[in-house]
Amino acid sequence: MDVQNKDDGAWSPYIAGGLSGLVIICSVLWVGQFFGASTSFVRSAGMLGKVFEPERVAQLEYFIRYLPQFDWQLLFVVGIFLGSFISAVWSGSFKLQGVPDMWAERFGSNPAKRGIVAFFGGIIAMYGARLADGCPSGHGLSGMIQLAVSGLIAMIFFFVGGIIMARIVYSGGKK
Amino acid sequence: MDMLIFGLLTGMLFGFLLQRARVVRYDKQIAALRFQDMTIVKFMMSAIIVGMVGIHFFDVFGLVQLLYKPVVIGENIAGGMIFGLGWGLLGYCPGTQGGALGEGRWDAIWGIMGMIVGAGLYAETYSFLKQNIIGWGNYGYLTIPQLIGVNRWIVIIVFIAGVLALFRWFEKKGL
Numbered sequence: 001m002d003v004q005n006k007d008d009g010a011w012s013p014y015i016a017g018g019l020s021g022l023v024i025i026c027s028v029l030w031v032g033q034f035f036g037a038s039t040s041f042v043r044s045a046g047m048l049g050k051v052f053e054p055e056r057v058a059q060l061e062y063f064i065r066y067l068p069q070f071d072w073q074l075l076f077v078v079g080i081f082l083g084s085f086i087s088a089v090w091s092g093s094f095k096l097q098g099v100p101d102m103w104a105e106r107f108g109s110n111p112a113k114r115g116i117v118a119f120f121g122g123i124i125a126m127y128g129a130r131l132a133d134g135c136p137s138g139h140g141l142s143g144m145i146q147l148a149v150s151g152l153i154a155m156i157f158f159f160v161g162g163i164i165m166a167r168i169v170y171s172g173g174k175k
Numbered sequence: 176m177d178m179l180i181f182g183l184l185t186g187m188l189f190g191f192l193l194q195r196a197r198v199v200r201y202d203k204q205i206a207a208l209r210f211q212d213m214t215i216v217k218f219m220m221s222a223i224i225v226g227m228v229g230i231h232f233f234d235v236f237g238l239v240q241l242l243y244k245p246v247v248i249g250e251n252i253a254g255g256m257i258f259g260l261g262w263g264l265l266g267y268c269p270g271t272q273g274g275a276l277g278e279g280r281w282d283a284i285w286g287i288m289g290m291i292v293g294a295g296l297y298a299e300t301y302s303f304l305k306q307n308i309i310g311w312g313n314y315g316y317l318t319i320p321q322l323i324g325v326n327r328w329i330v331i332i333v334f335i336a337g338v339l340a341l342f343r344w345f346e347k348k349g350l
Contacts, residue, residue, distance in 0.1 A: 009195075010195065010196065010197045011192075011195040011196050012196070013196045013198060013214045013215070013217040013218035013221065014217055014218075014221045014342070015196075015221075016192045016193070016195050016196035016198075016218060016221075017192075017196065017217060017218035017219065017220070017221025017222040017225075018221045018222065018225045019192055020189055020192050020193075020218070020221075020222040020225075021221065021222040021223065021224070021225025021226040021227075021229065022225060022229070023185060023188050023189055023192070024222065024225075024226040024229075024230075025225070025226055025229035025230060025233070027181070027185050028230060028233075028239050028240075029233060029238060029239060030181070031177075031178060031181045032239070032240055032242070033178075033181070033182070033185070034242055035189070035270070036270075037268070037269040037270030038269045038270075038290075038294075040269075041269060041290045041291055041293070041294040042294045042297070042298065044291050044294070045291045045292070045294040045295035045298065046295075046298070048291060048295075049295060060298050060299065060301070061301055061302060061305075062297065062298035062301040063298055070179060071178070071179070071182070072178045072179065072181065072182035073182060074182070075179045075180075075182030075183040075186065076182040076183070076185055076186035076189075077186060077269075077270060077273055078183060078186060078273065079182065079183040079184065079185060079186020079187040079188075079189070079190060080186045080187070080189055080190035080193065080270060080271065080273045080274045080277070081186075081190060081273035081274060081276055081277045082183070082186070082187050082190060082277065083186060083187035083188060083189060083190025083191040083192075083193075083194070083274070083277070084190040084191065084193060084194035084199060084273070084274035084275075084276075084277030084278050085190075085277035085278070086187070086190075086191060086277075087190070087191040087194035087195050087277075087278075088194050088277060088278035088279065091194075091195070093194075093197075093278060094278055094279045095278065095279045095280075096279040096281060097279055097280050097281070097282075098280075098281050098282050099282060100200065100201035100202050100205075100266065100280065100282065101202055102201065102202045102205055102206070103201065103266075111282065114282050114285075115282060115285040116285075117264055117265075118264070118265050118266075118267075118282050118283075118285035118286045118289065119285040119286070119288060119289040119292075120261075120264065120289060121261045121262070121263075121264030121265030121266070121286065121289060122261065122265050122267075122285065122286040122287065122288065122289020122290040122292070122293060123261070123289045123290070123292050123293040123296065124257060124258075124260055124261030124264065124293065125257075125258050125260075125261025125262050125264075125265055125268075125269070125286075125289075125290065125293065126258075126261070126269065126289070126290035126291075126292075126293030126294050126297070127257060127261070127293045127296060127297050128253075128254045128255065128256065128257025128258030128259070128260070128261055129254065129258045129269060130254070130293075130294060130297040131250050131253060131254030131257060131258075131297070131304070131308075131309075132250055132251055132253075132254025132255045132257075132258055133244050133247075133250060133251075133254065134244060135258065135268060135269040135270060136219070136268050136269075136270070137268070137269070137270040138244070139244070139251075139255075140219060140223075141219065141222055141223060141226065142242075142243070143243055143244060144223045144227070145223055145226040145227045145230050146227075146230065146241050146242075146243040146318065147227070147231075147318045147319045147320060147327060147330060147331070147334075148243035148244060148246075148316075148317070148318055148319075149246045149314075149317045149318060149319055149322055150243065150244045150245060150246045150247070150251050150317075151243065151244070152319065153246065153248070153251040153252060153255065154251045154254065154255040154258075155255070156255070157251070157252055157254075157255025157256045157258075157259060158255050158258055158259045158262065159208070159259060160255075160256060160259055161255065161256040161257065161258060161259015161260040161261075161262065161263065162208045162259040162260075162262045162263045163208050163209075163259075163263070164259070164260065164263065165208075165259065165260045165261075165262070165263020165264055166205055166208035166209050166263045167209075168263070169263060169264065170205075170209060
C-alpha cells in the first residue's frame with residue numbers, strides 16, 4: 001500500500017489555517033458572521049421535509065426556531081463544496097473515490113459497506129452536534145476564537161468521542 | 176440577498192483553503208484521531224489563534240459583535256461526545272464534508288444524507304429532549320477569562336504559547 005500519497009502542491013496547514021483565520025475576521029467585520037455549519041442541516045432537513053410532509057414540519061418547534069430557508073450559513077456550506085471543487089480541479093488533486101484509502105486498507109473496497117457506516121455516522125454526528133448546539137466550526141473555530149467556555153468543552157468532547165470511536169473501528173490490527 | 180452572496184463567497188474561500196491543505200479527506204481526519212497525522216489540528220489551531228487575536232483586537236474598538244453560545248454542561252458534554260462518536264465513524268465534519276465531496280470523495284454523500292436525517296430526527300425528538308435533558312447545567316454566557324477572572328489578553332497569550340509548543344512537539348514527532 002502506498003501510504004505516502006502524492007501530495008504535491010499541498011499547502012502547509014499552518015499557512016492555510018492562518019489564512020482561514022483571516023477569512024473569519026473579515027467575515028465577522030463585514031457581515032457579522034462567525035463560521036458554523038450544522039444549523040444548515042436542520043434547515044435542509046426542514047426543506048426536504050416540507051416536500052413530503054409540510055404540515056408536520058410547520059408543527060415542529062425546532063423548525064420554527066430554525067426556519068427551513070436559505071441563509072448566510074447554508075450558502076457558506078455550499079460555498080465550501082464549490083471552493084474545494086475549484087481548488088481540487090485547479091491543482092489536479094480531484095479524484096473520484098467512494099472508499100477512502102485508510103478504510104479500504106482495513107475493510108476492503110466495498111463502497112456499500114463504507115456507505116452504510118458513513119450514513120449512520122452522519123446521523124449520530126448530526127444528532128450530537130444539534131444537542132451540543134454546534135460542530136467543529138461553530139464550537140471549535142468560532143467558540144474557541146471568542147474564548148467561549150462552551151466551545152472549549154464541546155471541542156474537548158468532540159475529540160474524546162472521536163478518539164474512542166476511531167480506536168474501536170481500527171482496533172485489533174497492526175497499529 | 177447580499178448576505179447569501181457573502182455566505183457563498185466566504186464558503187468558497189474557506190473551501191479552497193481547506194482543500195489546499197488537504198484537511199477535508201477521511202484519511203486526514205481519522206489519522207488525527209489515531210494520532211498518526213495532526214494536519215487537521217495544525218490547520219484548526221492556526222485558524223483559531225489568528226482569528227482569536229483579530230477578533231479580540233477589533234472587539235476592543237467595538238468593531239465586532241461577539242456571538243458565542245451559552246455553557247450548558249449537559250448539552251455540551253453529551254452532544255460533544257455523541258458528535259465525536261459519529262465523527263469517528265464518518266470521518267467527515269458537517270462543514271468540511273461538502274469540501275470532501277468537492278474534491279471527488281463521493282462517500283461524503285452518504286454522510287450528508289445521514290446528517291440531514293440526523294437533523295430531522297433531532298427536530299422530531301426536540302420536545303422530548305427539552306423536557307428531559309436540555310438546559311441541564313446552564314451557566315449562561317461565559318468566557319474563559321470571566322471563568323478564571325483574568326484579563327483576556329493574558330488568556331490569549333497563554334493559549335498561543337500553548338499552541339506553539341504543541342506545534343513544535345508535532346513537528347519533532349513528525350506528526
